[in-house]
Amino acid sequence: MRHALKVLLAGHPGQTLTQVETLLAEQRQLLVTTRPVNTGETLPLSDLQASCDAIVLVVGEDWRSTLEACFQPGTMANKPLLVVGLPGDLELLRMSMRIGARDFFSIPVSATDLIPALDRVATEEYERRGALSARVTTFMNAKGGSGASFCAANFAHILAKGQGRRTVLLDFELQFGSLPTYFNLQSRNGLVRALELVDTLDATALQGYTQQHPSGLYLLAAAAEGMVLPEDIHEERVAKLFAVLDDAYEELVIDLPRRIDRATAAVLDRSDLVMLVVQQTVAHLHELKRLAALLRGEVGVASHRLIVVINRFEKRGEVTLKDFTEALPGLRVETLPNDYRRVADSINLGIPLLEQAPGSPLCKALKGLVESLSFPGAPRVPQARGPWSWLAGKHT
Ligand SMILES: Nc1ncnc2c1ncn2[C@@H]1O[C@H](COP(=O)(O)OP(=O)(O)OP(=O)(O)O)[C@@H](O)[C@H]1O
Numbered sequence: 017m018r019h020a021l022k023v024l025l026a027g028h029p030g031q032t033l034t035q036v037e038t039l040l041a042e043q044r045q046l047l048v049t050t051r052p053v054n055t056g057e058t059l060p061l062s063d064l065q066a067s068c069d070a071i072v073l074v075v076g077e078d079w080r081s082t083l084e085a086c087f088q089p090g091t092m093a094n095k096p097l098l099v100v101g102l103p104g105d106l107e108l109l110r111m112s113m114r115i116g117a118r119d120f121f122s123i124p125v126s127a128t129d130l131i132p133a134l135d136r137v138a139t140e141e142y143e144r145r146g147a148l149s150a151r152v153t154t155f156m157n158a159k160g161g162s163g164a165s166f167c168a169a170n171f172a173h174i175l176a177k178g179q180g181r182r183t184v185l186l187d188f189e190l191q192f193g194s195l196p197t198y199f200n201l202q203s204r205n206g207l208v209r210a211l212e213l214v215d216t217l218d219a220t221a222l223q224g225y226t227q228q229h230p231s232g233l234y235l236l237a238a239a240a241e242g243m244v245l246p247e248d249i250h251e252e253r254v255a256k257l258f259a260v261l262d263d264a265y266e267e268l269v270i271d272l273p274r275r276i277d278r279a280t281a282a283v284l285d286r287s288d289l290v291m292l293v294v295q296q297t298v299a300h301l302h303e304l305k306r307l308a309a310l311l312r313g314e315v316g317v318a319s320h321r322l323i324v325v326i327n328r329f330e331k332r333g334e335v336t337l338k339d340f341t342e343a344l345p346g347l348r349v350e351t352l353p354n355d356y357r358r359v360a361d362s363i364n365l366g367i368p369l370l371e372q373a374p375g376s377p378l379c380k381a382l383k384g385l386v387e388s389l390s391f392p393g394a395p396r397v398p399q400a401r402g403p404w405s406w407l408a409g410k411h412t
Pocket residue numbers: 157159160161162163164165166167293327328352353354355356357359360363378
């Protein structure tokens with residue numbers, strides 16, 4: 017599970033601030049907000065740090081006025097703080113420690129020092145948030161019509177209604193999305209609108225774009241009107257949307273088209289689990305092997321995050337379960353039975369399987385899949401670490 021780390025870059029306006037801003041902008045895993053602190057201005061960081069994961073503070077020769085502008089006397093940063101300043105000033109180092117800095121970088125700052133330090137913060141943040149942040153389960157078919165949308169819809173519905181998890185289902189099939197019909201809901205364009213307006217989006221505004229099913233499941237639908245081209249969806253917007261959804265939901269379930277572009281790569285990057293839905297034919301097996309190799313290689317999805325779902329599985333099918341497991345060593349393979357009539361009824365009536373046929377083998381298999389992937393345990397306790405942690409308690 018990888019999150020974009022929200023970085024607040026604050027400090028004295030000038031060459032160094034611009035240089036650090038450029039350097040951070042090249043990092044896909046960072047969402048950077050820059051706040052210059054002009055001389056004489058006050059910018060209490062206590063007001064701003066609630067919405068970020070880490071702070072990079074750039075100070076110049078007049079570092080005292082910048083620190084005064086950002087920290088009221090006796091206050092400290094309550095997010096990981098990295099200070100960038102002129103080398104060789106012991107008093108600046110001491111003051112940086114006082115305000116809770118965990119690292120100091122000398123001007124001119126190099127990417128090879130600063131980026132690994134932020135990556136360490138991101139890793140700690142991920143460990144700290146653990147179960148607190150939303151789990152992302154993405155469904156993608158390895159060949160058209162395999163049942164990815166049906167599986168995504170019913171997986172999400174079981175999470176919401178069967179497990180009581182606060183769940184949102186996202187239809188990234190932006191041109192031909194059809195998920196509302198699976199729930200007898202009106203077609204709307206909530207996901208596209210939310211992506212368009214993501215810069216001003218928060219958990220409250222998000223409610224204007226989601227549709228709620230009586231089961232408690234939320235839906236961010238697509239493709240009711242207008243035309244969206246894949247290149248119109250920027251990966252930064254996707255990352256920002258995830259940041260908002262993370263705060264509002266426990267589970268994100270995504271129906272993702274079989275296409276690799278920057279936006280779908282951003283979704284895959286943030287996915288805890290990627291379910292590759294196929295059917296039981298030689299052609300599906302070939303496509304699956306190609307897709308799995310692409311995801312593991314080019315996109316960098318680790319094997320433990322990939323699960324193959326053979327949908328409409330029959331024991332006497334032309335390709336066996338063993339054929340799949342042998343062709344894809346190291347990947348978990350699950351099966352879902354064929355049930356043409358119940359699936360057709362469920363889709364035609366807009367009633368999810370757990371409500372329409374809860375005792376059917378297919379629904380039981382889906383429930384079993386959801387339960388076997390249940391979200392583990394309680395949040396972990398944060399660990400304070402950093403280059404100066406051995407000083408903790410001595411200088412505060
Ligand atoms: N387990 C199943 N048993 C019987 N029929 C199924 C099953 N799962 C899906 N189907 C059928 O397969 C059809 C295609 O399903 P779905 O639209 O979910 O596939 P998809 O992979 O999302 O396709 P697309 O390429 O259009 O996105 C559905 O209309 C449904 O009738």
